Amino acid sequence: xxxxxxxxxxxxxxxxxxxxxxxxxxxxxxxxxxxxxxxxxxxxxxxxxxxxxxxxxxxxxxxxxxxxxxxxxxxxxxxxxxxxxxxxxxxxxxxxxxxxxxxxxxxxxxxxxxxxxxxxxxxxxxxxxxxxxxxxxxxxxxxxxxxxxxxxxxxxxxxxxxxxxxxxxxxxxxxxxxxxxxxxxxxxx
Amino acid sequence: xxxxxxxxxxxxxxxxxxxxxxxxxxxxxxxxxxxxxxxxxxxxxxxxxxxxxxxxxxxxxxxxxxxxxxxxxxxxxxxxxxxxxxxxxxxxxxxxxxxxxxxxxxxxxxxxxxxxxxxxxxxxxxxxxxxxxxxxxxxxxxxxxxxxxxxxxxxxxxxxxxxxxxxxxxxxxxxxxxxxxxxxxxxxxxxxxxxxxxxxxxxxxxxxxxxxxxxxxxxxxxxxxxxxxxxxxxxxxxxxxxxxxxxxxxxxxxxxxxxxxxxxxxxxxxxxxxxxxxxxxxxxxxxxxxxxxxxxxxxxxxxxxxxxxxxxxxxxxxxxxxxxxxxxxxxxxxxxxxxxxxxxxxxxxxxxxxxxxxxxxxxxxxxxxxxxxxxxxxxxxxxxxxxxxxxxxxxxxxxxxxxxxxxxxxxxxxxxxxxxxxxxxxxxxxxxxxxxx
Numbered sequence: 001x002x003x004x005x006x007x008x009x010x011x012x013x014x015x016x017x018x019x020x021x022x023x024x025x026x027x028x029x030x031x032x033x034x035x036x037x038x039x040x041x042x043x044x045x046x047x048x049x050x051x052x053x054x055x056x057x058x059x060x061x062x063x064x065x066x067x068x069x070x071x072x073x074x075x076x077x078x079x080x081x082x083x084x085x086x087x088x089x090x091x092x093x094x095x096x097x098x099x100x101x102x103x104x105x106x107x108x109x110x111x112x113x114x115x116x117x118x119x120x121x122x123x124x125x126x127x128x129x130x131x132x133x134x135x136x137x138x139x140x141x142x143x144x145x146x147x148x149x150x151x152x153x154x155x156x157x158x159x160x161x162x163x164x165x166x167x168x169x170x171x172x173x174x175x176x177x178x179x180x181x182x183x184x185x186x187x188x189x
Numbered sequence: 190x191x192x193x194x195x196x197x198x199x200x201x202x203x204x205x206x207x208x209x210x211x212x213x214x215x216x217x218x219x220x221x222x223x224x225x226x227x228x229x230x231x232x233x234x235x236x237x238x239x240x241x242x243x244x245x246x247x248x249x250x251x252x253x254x255x256x257x258x259x260x261x262x263x264x265x266x267x268x269x270x271x272x273x274x275x276x277x278x279x280x281x282x283x284x285x286x287x288x289x290x291x292x293x294x295x296x297x298x299x300x301x302x303x304x305x306x307x308x309x310x311x312x313x314x315x316x317x318x319x320x321x322x323x324x325x326x327x328x329x330x331x332x333x334x335x336x337x338x339x340x341x342x343x344x345x346x347x348x349x350x351x352x353x354x355x356x357x358x359x360x361x362x363x364x365x366x367x368x369x370x371x372x373x374x375x376x377x378x379x380x381x382x383x384x385x386x387x388x389x390x391x392x393x394x395x396x397x398x399x400x401x402x403x404x405x406x407x408x409x410x411x412x413x414x415x416x417x418x419x420x421x422x423x424x425x426x427x428x429x430x431x432x433x434x435x436x437x438x439x440x441x442x443x444x445x446x447x448x449x450x451x452x453x454x455x456x457x458x459x460x461x462x463x464x465x466x467x468x469x470x471x472x473x474x475x476x477x478x479x480x481x482x483x484x485x486x487x488x489x490x491x492x493x494x495x496x497x498x499x500x501x502x503x504x505x506x507x508x509x510x511x512x513x514x515x516x517x518x519x520x521x522x523x524x525x526x527x528x529x530x531x532x533x534x535x536x537x538x539x540x541x542x543x544x545x546x547x548x549x550x551x552x553x554x555x556x557x558x559x560x561x562x563x564x565x566x567x568x569x570x571x572x573x574x575x576x577x578x579x580x581x582x583x584x585x586x587x588x589x590x591x592x593x594x595x596x597x598x599x600x601x602x603x604x605x606x607x608x609x610x611x612x613x614x615x616x617x618x619x620x621x622x623x624x625x626x
Contacts, residue, residue, distance in 0.1 A: 032234020
């Protein structure tokens with residue numbers, strides 16, 4: 001597992017549900033097929049109403065004018081209840097496929113959190129502080145998973161992150177399959 | 190041994206433990222795994238990647254495959270996904286597959302599961318769909334999971350879970366004729382918020398719950414996820430037993446165990462409702478917890494009405510809608526989508542005032558679609574009833590986040606079939622009390 005994650009922030013608000021992360025019409029792609037997996041990156045976050053995408057100003061598209069599949073952002077900042085709604089694993093897949101390595105939110109909807117951890121797609125981090133009204137889209141951030149710190153390199157601000165706790169070994173292993181192999185529950189295929 | 194809630198007892202039993210406590214992580218044995226056309230192909234991909242191309246599922250009797258999401262569409266990819274399911278069922282020789290275009294086709298998985306006898310008290314059901322929690326109405330622990338978890342279950346029959354603390358919602362009294370289970374659950378979600386039950390179980394109890402028929406109980410549990418709940422659950426009574434025993438023959442009459450929360454079990458939260466004092470409830474755009482009483486927003490202009498889905502497309506829902514629509518004409522486009530083919534047959538056999546439900550709906554000017562998830566979650570652009578423009582719709586479905594039914598600027602109001610039917614007649618948000626006594 002990467003212990004330092006650095007890159008640009010894309011900021012969203014509260015209750016970003018899975019239909020906003022990847023609208024249902026794109027669920028016809030099969031994420032198990034690599035050529036289709038990248039399509040999730042293309043359509044990631046296209047369901048977010050324009051005024052609520054790329055806070056604080058809004059109206060900042062997730063994808064730049066020249067990229068198609070990989071967005072110029074590495075870290076998503078969200079508010080409360082990130083990833084609520086459906087159980088579609090296509091949601092963390094879409095963010096990961098677009099180049100997102102970590103999400104930092106106040107807390108997550110249960111299934112999105114599980115899918116992120118068990119699938120090993122991205123690191124879902126939580127903060128005590130509400131950051132979606134402080135950090136600006138485009139700010140350069142650095143997350144240190146060993147010190148549980150989030151550093152805004154653009155403004156110099158620092159915040160502490162909640163330790164990953166009991167899911168840390170699964171994230172470190174790269175998902176539930178690797179974890180189960182590591183602890184001897186599963187034989188390597 | 191410390192007292193436990195029914196959810197805790199089920200998890201303890203399936204973890205091979207005497208007892209479990211909220212917050213503990215446990216590995217549980219799975220009784221039924223359900224998947225469908227949207228998440229099945231990905232799940233199968235995960236399963237094959239990790240267990241091998243020729244691997245067999247852990248127990249073919251315990252995997253149920255129900256295509257239901259994108260069925261009546263010309264979308265090539267969507268149809269390809271059903272083919273992926275067909276191929277998998279064939280190579281695994283799975284007995285429970287409800288294929289499109291055959292007599293076995295059912296429609297929405299959460300209603301198909303109980304109809305075909307796959308929901309039993311005391312079991313653990315996982316499904317690759319967030320509304321899998323619907324099956325908690327049968328006294329079992331049922332919840333939604335993703336493709337990776339489902340692929341893991343397919344190969345091992347096990348999954349880790351964090352034991353949720355339980356919130357209890359007690360309903361007293363008999364529902365007045367203008368209210369339905371949808372009003373109760375929208376009231377609950379409005380009170381606790383879309384994150385009010387995150388990482389928690391929601392147990393529904395009280396004489397007001399046991400007075401509901403099984404379909405109405407399913408509506409209650411179906412929307413536990415809209416409050417962030419891990420599962421919704423209702424203790425077993427004679428109504429449950431009769432339904433489960435009648436349907437059990439379709440899937441091998443498997444025995445089951447009933448669990449009930451101990452009298453001194455610990456609940457993290459409890460709220461009591463007197464259902465006789467409630468009013469019809471609506472969830473306004475764009476969140477299921479954006480609660481208003483119909484009386485507060487009566488007269489809000491609408492473009493469309495939609496009656497369907499796992500939560501609002503059962504026979505009870507259509508009986509209620511027919512009572513309101515009988516002898517009236519709809520003023521706005523009104524879409525009727527039965528959840529399953531069995532419900533669709535019921536539209537012909539069930540009558541209100543001597544007329545079949547189908548005749549009542551057609552006479553009122555509504556359009557009737559084929560059994561599937563249809564426009565509840567938008568879907569491909571040719572989906573029946575999909576909101577392809579930024580219009581305003583009142584719907585019996587369960588979710589109204591931006592874009593859920595199609596266009597991301599569309600306005601979706603969630604309400605009971607009674608309220609939706611009444612609103613279809615007047616073209617504005619309408620109080621069902623003006624149509625039913």
